[in-house]
Amino acid sequence: xDDTRRYERLRxxxxxxxxxxRNFFGLLGAAGAAYGLQMPFAxxxxxxxxxxxxxxxxxxxxxxxxxxxxxxxxxxxxTGIKVIDxxxxxxxxxLALVRASQPGEYNxxxxxxxxxxxxxxxxxxxxxxxxxxxPNMANVMPALMNAFKTITPDSLSAAxxxxxxxxxxxxxxxxxxxEMKEKGAKILIDEKYKGKIGGWxxxxxxxxxxxxxxxxDPNNITDTEAAWDAVRKHRDLALKYWASGAxxxxxxxxxxxxxxxxxxxxxxxxxxxxxxxxxxxxxxxxGWQECLFVLRGSPMAACEELLNFMLDxxxxxAVAEGQSYPPALDPTKVDxxxxxxxxxxxxPTGTLAGLTFANPAYWNGNExxxxxxxxxxxxxY
Amino acid sequence: MSxxxxxxxxxxxxxxPALTAIGLLxxxxxxxxxxxxxxxKSAAGADTPGFFLDNWQETLTDPFYRDILLNTLKxxxxxxxxxxxxxxxxxxxxxxxxxxxxVLLVLLMLxxxxxxxIRTMSWINILGVSGALNSALxxxxxxxxxxxMLYNETTVILGLTHFLLPFMVLNVFVSLDGIDTNLEDxxxxxxxxxxxxxxQVTLPLSLPGLAAGGxxxxxxxxxxxxxxVILGGPRDAMFANLVYEAIIRQLNWPLGSALSLLLLAVLxxxxxIYNRYLGMAQLAKGLG
Numbered sequence: 306x307d308d309t310r311r312y313e314r315l316r317x318x319x320x321x322x323x324x325x326x327r328n329f330f331g332l333l334g335a336a337g338a339a340y341g342l343q344m345p346f347a348x349x350x351x352x353x354x355x356x357x358x359x360x361x362x363x364x365x366x367x368x369x370x371x372x373x374x375x376x377x378x379x380x381x382x383x384t385g386i387k388v389i390d391x392x393x394x395x396x397x398x399x400l401a402l403v404r405a406s407q408p409g410e411y412n413x414x415x416x417x418x419x420x421x422x423x424x425x426x427x428x429x430x431x432x433x434x435x436x437x438x439x440p441n442m443a444n445v446m447p448a449l450m451n452a453f454k455t456i457t458p459d460s461l462s463a464a465x466x467x468x469x470x471x472x473x474x475x476x477x478x479x480x481x482x483x484e485m486k487e488k489g490a491k492i493l494i495d496e497k498y499k500g501k502i503g504g505w506x507x508x509x510x511x512x513x514x515x516x517x518x519x520x521x522d523p524n525n526i527t528d529t530e531a532a533w534d535a536v537r538k539h540r541d542l543a544l545k546y547w548a549s550g551a552x553x554x555x556x557x558x559x560x561x562x563x564x565x566x567x568x569x570x571x572x573x574x575x576x577x578x579x580x581x582x583x584x585x586x587x588x589x590x591x592g593w594q595e596c597l598f599v600l601r602g603s604p605m606a607a608c609e610e611l612l613n614f615m616l617d618x619x620x621x622x623a624v625a626e627g628q629s630y631p632p633a634l635d636p637t638k639v640d641x642x643x644x645x646x647x648x649x650x651x652x653p654t655g656t657l658a659g660l661t662f663a664n665p666a667y668w669n670g671n672e673x674x675x676x677x678x679x680x681x682x683x684x685x686y
Numbered sequence: 687m688s689x690x691x692x693x694x695x696x697x698x699x700x701x702x703p704a705l706t707a708i709g710l711l712x713x714x715x716x717x718x719x720x721x722x723x724x725x726x727k728s729a730a731g732a733d734t735p736g737f738f739l740d741n742w743q744e745t746l747t748d749p750f751y752r753d754i755l756l757n758t759l760k761x762x763x764x765x766x767x768x769x770x771x772x773x774x775x776x777x778x779x780x781x782x783x784x785x786x787x788x789v790l791l792v793l794l795m796l797x798x799x800x801x802x803x804i805r806t807m808s809w810i811n812i813l814g815v816s817g818a819l820n821s822a823l824x825x826x827x828x829x830x831x832x833x834x835m836l837y838n839e840t841t842v843i844l845g846l847t848h849f850l851l852p853f854m855v856l857n858v859f860v861s862l863d864g865i866d867t868n869l870e871d872x873x874x875x876x877x878x879x880x881x882x883x884x885x886q887v888t889l890p891l892s893l894p895g896l897a898a899g900g901x902x903x904x905x906x907x908x909x910x911x912x913x914x915v916i917l918g919g920p921r922d923a924m925f926a927n928l929v930y931e932a933i934i935r936q937l938n939w940p941l942g943s944a945l946s947l948l949l950l951a952v953l954x955x956x957x958x959i960y961n962r963y964l965g966m967a968q969l970a971k972g973l974g
Binding site for chain 1: 920937938
């Protein structure tokens with residue numbers, strides 16, 4: 306018997322005079338209290354048993370729109386399983402939410418970078434995918450798969466999905482392509498653009514670009530003081546640290562800032578909207594891959610089915626074109642059409658040898674110190 | 687059970703739902719935060735439970751946290767003064783208006799129907815490089831290039847004032863509305879000018895409302911997080927932003943707990959001082 310029927314029977318008894326008003330309201334109150342108390346635990350149980358829905362969390366904006374339109378809605382139509390999609394402004398915020406949740410409350414996340422995969426593994430949030438249930442995984446670039454295997458050699462918790470870069474975005478009305486190529490990452494600490502510079506409020510990106518500005522290898526910064534000085538200089542020249550892709554696009558489109566580092570797909574979306582925004586990946590620019598990470602306690606069969614659906618060639622290409630990031634599919638195995646090869650960061654070889662990715666051991670090893678230090682540097686220290 | 691005993695128990699029975707809610711939703715989480723503040727963050731994985739004073743030592747001795755806390759109190763104080771200066775005349779106007787008081791009060795409450803974040807972001811469309819104000823100034827020929835007005839401490843204070851002004855107006859209004867207007871007439875009949883009557887009669891009698899509004903504005907401003915994120919520049923931060931960064935960005939929940947308790951303690955002391963000299967009844971009137 307469902308809750309509505311129970312309530313109707315109780316109300317009928319009350320209206321017939323079988324129970325007093327006090328008892329009627331008492332029973333309603335008790336039912337409410339019981340429902341409230343059982344919810345946190347029930348949610349956990351539902352996740353394991355109820356496969357009528359799967360929760361997916363991603364980056365919002367044009368990315369989420371593409372996922373909804375080209376993947377989730379067709380998946381629901383095909384399987385009857387609903388995809389509840391949430392958004393987060395950054396990986397750190399999302400990890401904090403997941404840590405505070407019950408297993409099964411969050412299911413799949415569109416995580417960025419191999420360092421995120423490693424962080425989730427360190428917090429014991431990994432699941433174990435049955436790759437046999439995801440046959441479309443065979444079309445994924447081996448270079449993207451191998452990165453995860455170095456962290457969890459015996460199992461896999463995520464399917465690689467797309468990749469991109471955090472390069473330099475600039476307004477061509479004020480900065481020429483030639484000037485950008487000549488100055489590279491150092492344009493972000495150029496006094497000439499004081500008050501018109503932006504930057505992501507993310508300690509990794511700030512330190513990565515500081516490494517480039519001081520001529521160091523981002524995966525092996527030897528002179529950290531010089532790098533922090535570069536972060537300080539950028540802070541003093543910057544108008545605003547942006548906190549989301551939507552804010553990045555707004556600041557550039559409204560001409561509040563003329564130059565910043567930015568996410569390749571978002572900048573491409575701005576260009577598609579008609580804004581004269583240039584995009585340049587400097588040498589050793591920040592390359593990253595994104596994955597569909599299945600969290601511990603999730604309904605695995607439903608999640609694997611969704612992953613397989615999303616890695617299907619047609620779905621993957623449609624989502625990639627919608628979110629403007631190249632898919633994880635190997636271009637030497639799969640024909641990716643005409644639009645994807647024009648996307649920024651696209652690698653036709655399928656090896657991704659031209660991109661520099663963050664070394665997860667190096668960056669996660671410095672996370673505690675550098676994230677804290679950035680909080681101080683950001684405030685003027 | 688005697689009638690006296692039953693009567694003595696009745697208030698507690700009636701208070702039980704409220705006390706249970708406060709206990710479960712406020713006291714228990716607060717105890718968790720206190721306990722957490724003595725734990726230690728591990729480099730990776732779960733935090734280390736125990737009784738460690740490291741977080742408290744860092745919170746209380748590090749000049750970084752002290753400076754940001756003082757800056758937060760400064761911004762909250764400026765915002766409160768701005769709210770008082772802008773809010774008092776508005777409250778006075780509403781309290782002394784005849785006939786349309788309810789309409790004015792509804793208008794005052796209207797902004798609450800819109801999300802605080804949206805209200806804060808509206809300043810970007812007003813003060814931005816291509817915003818309404820710059821466009822108007824350029825159209826009028828007063829400037830040739832847009833002026834950079836956004837993303838500094840002033841816009842943070844502006845955003846906070848925008849958010850908190852109705853709280854001040856409501857509190858002052860409640861106070862002014864309760865003052866017998868015959869007192870001002872009596873002052874006039876004794877030779878006081880309107881200004882003297884206001885300064886020596888109305889203003890002193892409305893001070894409790896002003897203080898209640900001031901306390902609310904100050905506490906809410908000091909605990910704000912989102913306004914500096916939306917309207918502040920790279921350096922602009924308030925203490926709540928440090929709590930956010932410790933917990934969310936650095937995943938250092940024990941340190942974040944200690945920082946949040948410090949802010950709670952500082953604001954708690956202010957509330958106690960207020961209660962000592964003015965009592966909480968005025969605040970309840972304003973909120974009611």
